[in-house]
Amino acid sequence: MKRLLQWTAVVAGLAILGGLLAPAPALAAKEIKIGAIYPLTGGAAAAGRELRAGAELAAQLCNEARSDIDMTMAKAAGIQSMGGAKITLIFKDHEGNPTLGADLAKKLILDDKVDGILGCYHSSVTKTVSAVCEQYGVPMINGSSTSPGLTERGFKWFWRTTPHDRWFTKDLFDFLVGLSEGKVRGVKAVPREDINVIASACENSEWGSYVSKVIQEMAAEYDFKLRKSLLYSDKSPDLSSEVRSLRASKASVLLFASYTSDAILMVKTLKTQKVQPRIIWGQDAGFDKPEFRSTLGDAIEGILTRSVFLPQVVQIKPVAGQVNSLYKAKTGNDLGGASARAFTGLQTWIHVLEMAGSSEPAAVQKAANAIEIPGQELVVPWAGVKFANTGSEMGQNIMGSGLIGQYQKGADGQMGVEIVYPFDVASAEMIYPFPQW
């Protein structure tokens, strides 16, 4: 009897000890750490603030239960398949520097032990950071880098939600052809020779130089005459010789791929040099930033910008309106291309984790390759998110699409962006040709 009692005590003691030592996964909700690497200082700091706010808002909607937002991730608090696990974002600042980005990625993976990476805006930084993730087998979802080359590397741990520049540039040339065929709302068919000569100026890192290359290819394919295609550094403090070169080319269509401060400088210099093309088009990024609008004021009326998100989307998609009002309350600005895509990037992470039911890299990888998020979940006007997992564009979302907007002054005197392409969703008559400065 005594021995029995002794044994019972031992077993009970062991059980208690065991209970203390063993982790309690079912009790405490796990925390999912996502490292978000963005340009929070430097020339693209303005974009960085938007990206950060967009990602933070998505995390907030996941972590809190919100019945007022028509999104699956907002319905309950945390990730349901992981016992309500909460998303924690760890922000790092890459300053637009690819080497620094790669170092930060290593730190996040080795020191902070993140479950995955989100970022990085600059394609050049996304390139090095994704290489680090590939090396360590850590999943990375990219929401806003559009260099086509990023998904042509056959990476197994890299997924991109945004459409890339080949699609966007094709949109542009379809738009130009449509302009000459009279398909643009409010503009009679423009003689082809009026818009046949084009010139481009793109920033010279991974993103801009690839855009420049794609413009060259597409111009040849669509039979436009590309008279000048120049590359410049986005840190250039002075773009006057570039602008003189564009002016000398006598091109009637000017195409740009610029980040924020250089986009502002470019337009200011175009204005002071009185360059007078018929069309000015910017490949999103700098041309789509609130700073671009607030700094340049009325001068930008008539400029076209490729985008993935324009305020008019809010009228087409109610869910975008709901998120936009939260975003506006948080930052004072409307959702833009950067913030909407950072939001969508993290939202995709949340859906992938929900489907994986675990933050184990292998489970995440399997889920990401199988995920299919329907368009009505998203703030961006895409058909959905579904990644290619075979072929030449591994990890690319194949359900995205782009918009072309034009800066126009509304009836209230405020500068806004109206959709001019796709033609069937045009929200206003296009201003053509580009007005006198």
Added chain:
Amino acid sequence: MEILASSIVAGLLFGMVLALVALGLTIIFGVMDIINFAHGEFLMYGMYTALLASQVLGVDPLLTLPLAALVGFLLGIACYKGFITYILRGPMIAQLLGTFGLMLLLRNIALLVFGSEDRAVHHGVLVDKSFEMGMGIIVPATKLAAAGLSVVAFVAVWLLMNRTRMGKALTATALNPQGARYMGISTEKMNALAWGIGGASVTVAGALIVNFWPVNPYVGLLFTMIAFTIVALGGFGSVPGAFFAALVVGLITEIPGFWDFLTYTLELDWMYDVPMTSFKYMWIYVAYFIIMVVRPRGLFGWKH
């Protein structure tokens, strides 16, 4: 033709501003045989002074020039008294590395105080305005004003150096410090004065440049390199040499424009594809290299 004319005008105007940038470097070198690597950082402080003063006081950046000059003068003297006098006792290499350290110090202080973001002047009497000068030459008002005021400042310093007793004392110190001391000139004071004038002229240049060039704490290096090229081309220590060399360097920065002119005149397909604008500052360094190899004392140099 249009591109040729406008490139020449733009090059000359920029050259005039660069002359003022290089002036301080050549004065300091002329008087003390010290290469000031922190020269561009002085310029950067001039840019911040004008930018912040115009924002705080709500006046046009061009009206802040006297303040920028004062800041530069005091900064120059403070650097001399607090730092340069000590490293002068060391070997040549200590002086080189010393001003390099000063550059890093000034830059990082700016980073700490102002942050790394670009800041630019967006509002001002002349900002975003331009003049048509005929032949398709369009000159931004800010650059025209900067060039004109640079020439005025340059001439003022030149007169100060050549037409006043103080200037003669400075020149005497430059030519022969020991002889100058025998004549009762306080070379110590003259050295400090050289730093003061050098600092003031470059901060004024910065205050002019900020009207059309955004500022961040890293902006100085490019101008330091350009100023070195100008001073090397004009001859170390030569004030008129710096002016002419600056015009040449200004024109060198417009090489892409000349290339465009040739391209559109000759209509050769391969010329379109050369990304000239991507290399616009490269030619300055090429020129620097050629001068160093062919004529190390520069065009007008008297020190070596």
